[in-house]
Amino acid sequence: MAKQLPETDLRPPAPSAQSxxxxxxxxxxxxxxxxxxxxxxxxxxxFGKDSEAPLHSRLLAAKAIIDVAGVVQPTPTPPSxxxxxxxx
Numbered sequence: 001m002a003k004q005l006p007e008t009d010l011r012p013p014a015p016s017a018q019s020x021x022x023x024x025x026x027x028x029x030x031x032x033x034x035x036x037x038x039x040x041x042x043x044x045x046x047f048g049k050d051s052e053a054p055l056h057s058r059l060l061a062a063k064a065i066i067d068v069a070g071v072v073q074p075t076p077t078p079p080s081x082x083x084x085x086x087x088x
Contacts, residue, residue: 039068 017023045053046061053061066073 035068039065042068 015023017026042061042065045051046058046065051058
């Protein structure tokens with residue numbers, strides 16, 4: 001006997017906010033609520049002494065902390081050749 005699939009509702013869900021600005025404010029409030037816990041989790045993963053996470057996961061966690069902090073990483077600059085010599 002063939003399994004009958006449930007009837008699907010193709011209507012879009014109701015909006016969770018009356019306007020886009022109201023929705024953004026609700027999202028920011030929710031993000032502020034969970035951000036400290038997320039940062040603590042990422043820090044434990046990246047810098048924890050007993051962390052069993054693979055190196056790649058630890059690196060990604062550290063990069064996520066940098067992104068959350070909004071730190072602009074310095075751009076490497078090429079060596080200057082104006083000091084009279086060439087590459088040494």
